[in-house]
Each structure stands twice: as structure tokens, then as C-alpha cells.
Amino acid sequence: MRVFDLSRTIEPGMPCYPGTPEPEFHLLSSIEKDGFAEQQFTLSSHTGTHVDLPSHILPAGRSLDDCSLDRFIGKGFAIDLRDSVSGAITIEALQVFQDQLQKCEFLLLCSGWSKFWGTAEYYTGYPVLSSAAALWLGGFQLKGIGVDMISVDASDSGDFPVHRTLLEKGILLIENLADLSPLFGTSFTFFAFPLKIAHAEASPLRAVAIVDDKP
Numbered sequence: 001m002r003v004f005d006l007s008r009t010i011e012p013g014m015p016c017y018p019g020t021p022e023p024e025f026h027l028l029s030s031i032e033k034d035g036f037a038e039q040q041f042t043l044s045s046h047t048g049t050h051v052d053l054p055s056h057i058l059p060a061g062r063s064l065d066d067c068s069l070d071r072f073i074g075k076g077f078a079i080d081l082r083d084s085v086s087g088a089i090t091i092e093a094l095q096v097f098q099d100q101l102q103k104c105e106f107l108l109l110c111s112g113w114s115k116f117w118g119t120a121e122y123y124t125g126y127p128v129l130s131s132a133a134a135l136w137l138g139g140f141q142l143k144g145i146g147v148d149m150i151s152v153d154a155s156d157s158g159d160f161p162v163h164r165t166l167l168e169k170g171i172l173l174i175e176n177l178a179d180l181s182p183l184f185g186t187s188f189t190f191f192a193f194p195l196k197i198a199h200a201e202a203s204p205l206r207a208v209a210i211v212d213d214k215p
Helices: 091-095 131-137 161-168
Strands: 002-005 024-029 038-042 050-052 073-080 106-110 144-147 172-175 188-194 202-211
Touching: 050 188, 091 131, 106 188, 131 161, 144 188, 161 172
Parallel strands: 073 106, 106 144, 144 172
Antiparallel strands: 002 202, 024 038, 050 172, 050 202, 073 188, 188 202
């Protein structure tokens, strides 16, 4: 068994979606002064590696309260799209994996964009699902789709069509995943447990893949 941490470290100055405030850490107590250490964290629900729930986009969409814990764990499948996409991820790029898509619960799309984490390039130019591809994926019994990018929609999108199409199908969206390449060709279980926050439309999470190497 191998465990892969697919999460980004939450820290001040980390990359955040344009307009989203960066996390702030404040020291409340110190061992030297108070005999114990305590911090206050201020952060957006969309900080770092996080999950988007239907209520993020849809007025009557389900929030975190409406999702049982088993919605955040399942059989995963990672697709290597690093050399096959430019701008848009099309149905044609995904159709060859149709058999695997019918068997998995979490689809992880590796564009290779994680290599730009911490640079200006990370925020723009990343490939996103075409409208047709998003609609096609919505026909599978997926619990969630994860990407190694800052969003499933283009940075200049105004109506977030990919978010809307997939969230309307009840498919959770996990953004800002770390390097997914170690998962290619493996059988793994994906864990995307959010914080237990009332009425949340999104939450930071610890995304983990556990690979079973048993023959």
C-alpha cells in the first residue's frame, strides 16, 4: 500500500483564485508567554486544494450539510492529458477511457498544470473541459472530478459553464490538486474529506490517494 498526498499546503502568500483573499495566520498564544501555543487562521472556503459543492453555483444546490461522508471517498482513476490537450479537453480525448469511467467514482484529470504552482502562469491558459465534454462526463455515475488546476472553468469565464453542468449532476469538483502523475496506471482509492462546516458551499480538504499494490 502506498499513500499519496495530493493536497497543497495552506500558508500565507499561497496561490489563490484572483479575488480570493490569501490565508492569514495570527499567533494568539505562545509557549514562551502563555505556556501553550495557539493560532487563528482566516481563510476562504476555496483556499488551496478544495471541494466545490452544488450550492457554490446553484441557488437550490446541496451544501456540505446535505452530503454524507461516503460522498467523499471512492474508487479513483487518473487520466494523463499532458500531451493530448491544448486549450480544451474534448470528448475525443476522454472517450478512449470510457470503460474505466464506467467503473470509477472519482475522475482525476492531470493536465500537468501543477508544475506552474507558485508562478504567474498558474492562473491562466490552463486547459478546461469543453462544454460537450463536461456534459458527456455528466452521464457517468461519478461522485467527483478533480483537476490539477486552479479551476475547472477558464479564468475569464463569467458564467462558469463547466461548474454549472457538473454540479447540476451532483458531481463534486476538486480543484488545485498536486502532481497526479504517480497515479497513472494504478488502482487507487481517492479520499477528499472536507472540514465539517455548517452550510458550506466549499471547503479546503486533505486529498489523498491510497494505491493498492497487491497483485
